[in-house]
Amino acid sequence: MIAELKNVSLKRDGNWILQDLNWQVEKGQNWILFGLNGSGKTSLLNLLNAYAFPTTGTMSVLGMEFGRTYLAEKLRIQIGYVSSSLQQKIESSDNAFEVVLSGAYASIGLYETPTDEIRERAAQLLYDLGCFDYANRRYETLSLGERQRVLIARALMADPPLLILDEPANGLDFLAREALLESIERISNKPDAPTIIFVTHHIEEILPMFDKTLLLKEGKVFASGDTIRMISSDRLSEFFGIPVSVLWENDRPLLSRIQMASK
Numbered sequence: 001m002i003a004e005l006k007n008v009s010l011k012r013d014g015n016w017i018l019q020d021l022n023w024q025v026e027k028g029q030n031w032i033l034f035g036l037n038g039s040g041k042t043s044l045l046n047l048l049n050a051y052a053f054p055t056t057g058t059m060s061v062l063g064m065e066f067g068r069t070y071l072a073e074k075l076r077i078q079i080g081y082v083s084s085s086l087q088q089k090i091e092s093s094d095n096a097f098e099v100v101l102s103g104a105y106a107s108i109g110l111y112e113t114p115t116d117e118i119r120e121r122a123a124q125l126l127y128d129l130g131c132f133d134y135a136n137r138r139y140e141t142l143s144l145g146e147r148q149r150v151l152i153a154r155a156l157m158a159d160p161p162l163l164i165l166d167e168p169a170n171g172l173d174f175l176a177r178e179a180l181l182e183s184i185e186r187i188s189n190k191p192d193a194p195t196i197i198f199v200t201h202h203i204e205e206i207l208p209m210f211d212k213t214l215l216l217k218e219g220k221v222f223a224s225g226d227t228i229r230m231i232s233s234d235r236l237s238e239f240f241g242i243p244v245s246v247l248w249e250n251d252r253p254l255l256s257r258i259q260m261a262s263k
């Protein structure tokens with residue numbers, strides 16, 4: 001089991017931000033975490049990363065039960081996490097190769113001399129993520145899409161069993177988004193692939209590899225299960241509260257709003 005949440009709730013400043021969440025993430029599954037702005041996605045990720053603890057309920061991540069042991073540091077080393085806040089913390093004068101290498105030490109800059117084995121792994125990951133051609137370029141000179149792929153390679157350096165991608169395609173144009181998604185698909189096809197949780201509020205980013213989806217609404221699990229059942233016209237019309245249509249084409253969903261006929 002990768003993660004298990006049982007009746008988990010989270011209270012902040014007197015408000016319930018997450019309520020009664022039940023969620024099981026099993027090894028071999030890849031999940032979409034889908035929710036609108038303010039639905040509690042970031043708060044849920046903070047729980048998974050042990051940056052916050054449930055106010056009520058029980059949870060375990062990678063076999064570590066929250067509350068039993070002080071697990072935060074031990075847990076975070078085993079989770080690859082790519083978010084926009086990480087994006088801002090990277091030393092911009094480091095080149096792409098150095099940024100990836102730093103992932104082996106869970107550090108932001110590079111303070112240790114990497115072994116040949118670590119250098120080889122970094123080079124392989126740059127290749128897998130399609131970043132090899134700009135390995136020597138300074139991070140600050142890379143486009144947003146190139147940066148995201150470098151950060152994913154960095155997150156994979158420690159060989160994490162769980163990779164969390166928090167809205168990785170935000171701000172990317174169509175081609176950059178597709179290049180990023182293709183890289184993610186390539187990682188997932190490897191024999192030692194981590195379980196991936198991909199957070200998004202864009203239906204179009206859902207790749208066939210994401211077999212499971214959790215729909216989060218107003219801090220509660222609206223529904224969760226097989227992606228094909230979650231991302232359907234009926235389910236999403238109910239979720240959004242307006243009539244929408246989902247069209248699956250080439251194993252990818254497209255969302256549009258159904259215009260009501262005017263009288």
Ligand SMILES: Nc1ncnc2c1ncn2[C@@H]1O[C@H](COP(=O)(O)OP(=O)(O)OP(=O)(O)O)[C@@H](O)[C@H]1O
Pocket residue numbers: 012013015017035036037038039040041042043044
């Ligand atoms: N420390 C806090 N105190 C009070 N309210 C909070 C706190 N942190 C988050 N919230 C509220 O909880 C709700 C969920 O926030 P969260 O950031 O988890 O949502 P999100 O789904 O990640 O949103 P977005 O997609 O916009 O980033 C929001 O209404 C937010 O204002």
